[in-house]
Amino acid sequence: MTNYKKIITINPERRFGKPCVRNTRITVFDVLGWLASDMTNDQILKDFPELTKEDISACLSYAAERERKIRVAS
Numbered sequence: 001m002t003n004y005k006k007i008i009t010i011n012p013e014r015r016f017g018k019p020c021v022r023n024t025r026i027t028v029f030d031v032l033g034w035l036a037s038d039m040t041n042d043q044i045l046k047d048f049p050e051l052t053k054e055d056i057s058a059c060l061s062y063a064a065e066r067e068r069k070i071r072v073a074s
Contacts (some may be wrong), residue, residue, distance in 0.1 A: 004065070007058035019062060021055045031059040 008019045008028060019028045026048060034044050041056050 004058035004061040007055055008062045021051060021059065024050055026051065028059045028062050031056055032063055035060075 007022060009021075009023055010017055010019050011023065014020055014023070015025055015027055020026060021028070021031065031044065031051075035056075039047075041053055044056060045051055045053065
């Protein structure tokens, strides 16, 4: 699992505090949505050259960790 903590940032001044990739305006939600709509990693990287494969993996790791925390707390 990618260490997302160095890649995913939360800044209350950017995108209303949503978790973003590095300090871009691209949110984890954006990346997950693109993946869910059947975009491949290569398509995402072509459309958003500021992203890397590691960024996409970090988004997935962030979502998995968040899901795990929600399940434990329930």
